[in-house]
Amino acid sequence: MEQETVEVNGEKIVFFVQRKKIKNINLKVNVDGKIIISMPMKMKLDRAKEFIKLKINWIKKHQDFYKNNVVLKESASFEEGEILYLLGKQYRIKLLKGKTNNITVNEEFLEIQVKNQYIENKEYIKQYYNNWLRQYTLEIIEKIVKEYQEKLKEYNIVMPKVEIRQMKSRWGSCYFLRNKIVFSLNLIKTPISCIEYVVLHELSHFRYHNHSKDFYNFISIFMPDWKERRKILNEEFVGLV
Numbered sequence: 001m002e003q004e005t006v007e008v009n010g011e012k013i014v015f016f017v018q019r020k021k022i023k024n025i026n027l028k029v030n031v032d033g034k035i036i037i038s039m040p041m042k043m044k045l046d047r048a049k050e051f052i053k054l055k056i057n058w059i060k061k062h063q064d065f066y067k068n069n070v071v072l073k074e075s076a077s078f079e080e081g082e083i084l085y086l087l088g089k090q091y092r093i094k095l096l097k098g099k100t101n102n103i104t105v106n107e108e109f110l111e112i113q114v115k116n117q118y119i120e121n122k123e124y125i126k127q128y129y130n131n132w133l134r135q136y137t138l139e140i141i142e143k144i145v146k147e148y149q150e151k152l153k154e155y156n157i158v159m160p161k162v163e164i165r166q167m168k169s170r171w172g173s174c175y176f177l178r179n180k181i182v183f184s185l186n187l188i189k190t191p192i193s194c195i196e197y198v199v200l201h202e203l204s205h206f207r208y209h210n211h212s213k214d215f216y217n218f219i220s221i222f223m224p225d226w227k228e229r230r231k232i233l234n235e236e237f238v239g240l241v
Helices: 045-054 056-073 122-155 185-189 192-204 213-222 226-236
Strands: 002-008 011-020 026-029 035-040 083-086 089-098 102-105 109-115 161-165 172-175 180-184
Touching: 002 045, 011 045, 026 056, 035 045, 045 056, 083 185, 102 122, 109 122, 122 161, 122 180, 122 185, 122 192, 122 213, 172 192, 180 185, 180 192, 185 192, 192 213, 192 226, 213 226
Parallel strands: 011 035, 089 109, 161 180
Antiparallel strands: 002 011, 026 035, 083 089, 102 109, 172 180
């Protein structure tokens, strides 16, 4: 990516340019506040600068949101009472001593029981939780994938291999040539309705290998409210991606 600058209202704005084989210019703001412009290979840089000037209020709004809210999404130190997300709900951590390791989810708390000798070892607790979360995520997402694949099988979409990974910039990726979908581990922290949207989105790529109008029309057949679900992901849970 090329780093560029443009002056807007007397302020120097730094942004990054990606040249791609696309027709239109696209803008996004990363969780860290970085501004990224994707633009056609031969488009003049001045077009990108003008686009940023036009969208500066939108850019500032998103940068402020990330700065003020993303840190509040989740705790990472695994102290008693801190917050974790599962399926769109907040749960407070409750640490328990025991003879075995175990995790229980109830209405308000996520109870993490670890062996007595590890109760003060936060790295151990974090590793145990992450291993549990990966398996929990795989089980739930595989179930949803099977449900939607069943609806799509008349379009010659077969059950793909499902993998869970820690992904930094997307909720899922379809590898249609390998009949595989990779989902972000953090997707499990969003509501079931959002998980269903991402699953259907990625499954639909086995029929349409792009984001064309036909692709979204196809999604609409099975999920008429997909735009509302996507909006929740983009506005309420984007800090987790």
